[in-house]
Amino acid sequence: MRNGTAIDVKDLHFSYPDGTKVLTGVNLRIHTGESVAIVGPNGAGKSTLLLHFNGILTGSGDIRIFDMNLEKKNMKKIRQKVGIVFQNPDDQLFCPTVYEDIAFGPNNMQLSVMEVDSRVNEALTTLSISELKDKSAHHLSFGQRKRVAIATVLAMKSDILVFDEPSSNLDPITKRKLVKAINSIDATKVIVTQDLFLAAELCERAIIINHGEVVKDAKMQEILYDAQLLHENNLEFASRCKICVSKPK
Amino acid sequence: MMEHSFLDKYSTLKSPIHSLNPKSKIIVLFLLLIISVSTKPTSFLAFGIYALVVFSLIALSKVPFKYVIKKSLVVIPFVVMVAIFIPFLKKDAVGGGISFGFGGADTISVSYSGLIIFFNILIKSYIGVLTVILLSSTTSFTKLLKGFEELKAPKFMIMLASFTYRYLFVLADEVIKMKRARDSRCFGGKWLWHAKTIGHMIGSLFLRSYERAERVYIAMISRGYEGEFNRIATPSMKAGDFAFITLLLTILLSTRILAA
Numbered sequence A: 001m002r003n004g005t006a007i008d009v010k011d012l013h014f015s016y017p018d019g020t021k022v023l024t025g026v027n028l029r030i031h032t033g034e035s036v037a038i039v040g041p042n043g044a045g046k047s048t049l050l051l052h053f054n055g056i057l058t059g060s061g062d063i064r065i066f067d068m069n070l071e072k073k074n075m076k077k078i079r080q081k082v083g084i085v086f087q088n089p090d091d092q093l094f095c096p097t098v099y100e101d102i103a104f105g106p107n108n109m110q111l112s113v114m115e116v117d118s119r120v121n122e123a124l125t126t127l128s129i130s131e132l133k134d135k136s137a138h139h140l141s142f143g144q145r146k147r148v149a150i151a152t153v154l155a156m157k158s159d160i161l162v163f164d165e166p167s168s169n170l171d172p173i174t175k176r177k178l179v180k181a182i183n184s185i186d187a188t189k190v191i192v193t194q195d196l197f198l199a200a201e202l203c204e205r206a207i208i209i210n211h212g213e214v215v216k217d218a219k220m221q222e223i224l225y226d227a228q229l230l231h232e233n234n235l236e237f238a239s240r241c242k243i244c245v246s247k248p249k
Numbered sequence B: 001m002m003e004h005s006f007l008d009k010y011s012t013l014k015s016p017i018h019s020l021n022p023k024s025k026i027i028v029l030f031l032l033l034i035i036s037v038s039t040k041p042t043s044f045l046a047f048g049i050y051a052l053v054v055f056s057l058i059a060l061s062k063v064p065f066k067y068v069i070k071k072s073l074v075v076i077p078f079v080v081m082v083a084i085f086i087p088f089l090k091k092d093a094v095g096g097g098i099s100f101g102f103g104g105a106d107t108i109s110v111s112y113s114g115l116i117i118f119f120n121i122l123i124k125s126y127i128g129v130l131t132v133i134l135l136s137s138t139t140s141f142t143k144l145l146k147g148f149e150e151l152k153a154p155k156f157m158i159m160l161a162s163f164t165y166r167y168l169f170v171l172a173d174e175v176i177k178m179k180r181a182r183d184s185r186c187f188g189g190k191w192l193w194h195a196k197t198i199g200h201m202i203g204s205l206f207l208r209s210y211e212r213a214e215r216v217y218i219a220m221i222s223r224g225y226e227g228e229f230n231r232i233a234t235p236s237m238k239a240g241d242f243a244f245i246t247l248l249l250t251i252l253l254s255t256r257i258l259a260a
Helices: A046-050 A072-081 A098-108 A113-126 A142-154 A172-183 A196-202 A220-224 A227-232 B022-037 B044-061 B065-073 B076-083 B112-138 B141-150 B155-185 B191-222 B239-259
Strands: A005-015 A021-031 A035-039 A060-065 A082-085 A160-164 A188-193 A205-210 A213-219 B093-098 B108-111
Touching: A005 A046, A005 A188, A021 A046, A021 A188, A021 A213, A035 A046, A035 A196, A046 A160, A046 A188, A060 A072, A072 A082, A082 A142, A082 B191, A098 A113, A098 A142, A113 A142, A142 A160, A142 A172, A172 A196, A188 A196, A196 A220, A205 A220, A213 A220, A213 A227, A220 A227, B022 B044, B022 B112, B022 B141, B022 B239, B044 B065, B044 B112, B044 B239, B065 B112, B076 B112, B108 B112, B112 B141, B141 B155, B155 B191
Parallel strands: A035 A188, A035 A205, A082 A160, A160 A188
Antiparallel strands: A005 A021, A005 A060, A205 A213, B093 B108
16 A cells, blocks of 8 residues: 555644644645654644644644545544554553553454454564563653553554654663664654654654744655754754764874 | 552562452452441440451451551541540540549549540541551552442542552652752752742642643543543452352351341
8 A cells, every 4th residue: 555645734734722833834745654754843843743643633724644534523533543652651651550551542442352452462562561561650661661652552553653752761772672663563654753863763754844834855864964954953963972073083 | 750659568469368359358348347337336346356357357468467557557646636535525424533623613524425435436447447458458459440340339430540540650750850859959948938939849730730631631532532441351250259258248247236
């Protein structure tokens, strides 16, 4: 199904109730099976855009998920198609045990007990966290909670997975493991991040968003080596620290 | 995660009491409460038997006695505060009373029926507290919730308790973080100034919780939540559970009936 359209956003505008304009005409298209990074500085509107993908926020403009318009009657289906992994796992893990948290989504899909159980176990295995099954989320480390949060969405077998800042607060090795885990998932993936290293590891295409609109939509490499473009958008890729820039004599 | 705090300490021990189905424990201990509360205040032997039952269950559960006693003593001051004046207020004075030497009206005396009421309040609340400690230290919170849910407790209450349990620690962590941030920048000062800071902290904690609630809700509806909390079934009751219920209820009920 590659090259079909998974997410199609046309002229999306959104402002918060106090009048702050966050999105001012976003246009983008994400194809089925693609991994796309949405990058941009703080306050660019990335997270606001992300909350539009499953209709949590509704601005003016057209959004289509596969062949469905984003509107009330399609909402249930769309929320099964689009899984969002939120930035803070504490917001996403609200059940007494890890198992129940992962089963929460599949349960809401009215699946049989057997099917729910097999999906939970599958997700646990994919992220290699089976041993955490009966633990309570507040007894886990941040990295573990992050993986459980991904498992909760993975168990829903959504066709589109959206990650909001998946690498924030993770140490480098945990980040590597996360990259591996995300790469092993077969779905259309949207990674919302400021971490270009992560974006480069996961995506072949990147969309830069700034001041509520798309600044650049191109291949990853093209964006990574355009220092001027990155600088204009408060982004950074190559290590710019003194010790890396200065050559040893 | 900054602090490992457990409300249900010792709930992961292995003992015959721990391995019972939470439902059977809830049923028995709830009935124990009702039976004990409805027992006549003067049936001292009956209370002795109830206490014996609870203590033998605690012994079986391997939960340290020291821990149980320490926890149970937390409640006693409150009970005493409420009940301490009752023996002095009743009319049928005994024991001659204590006179302050002015004769007549200023005699303070203790009444027999007042003492009985005082004992009644004390023993019943103590047995109640012991029962609750026994239940909570032999059953993990998750299992306890499931037990209550399967016994058809209102779903809404279960959800509320489950969220409270989950976010209590998150909030406690937030308080600790705020406290550290405050202490790192605050060197002494007048208590009035401190009060103001604490006020700000409470306010911001409230706002943070409110915002968190919103984010949690977003995460819930993103995963298809529509107001129905489906949970996983627990194992059904085994022969041991029925034996436990029958044995305990026989002892307790016969004590109660004989004491009447």
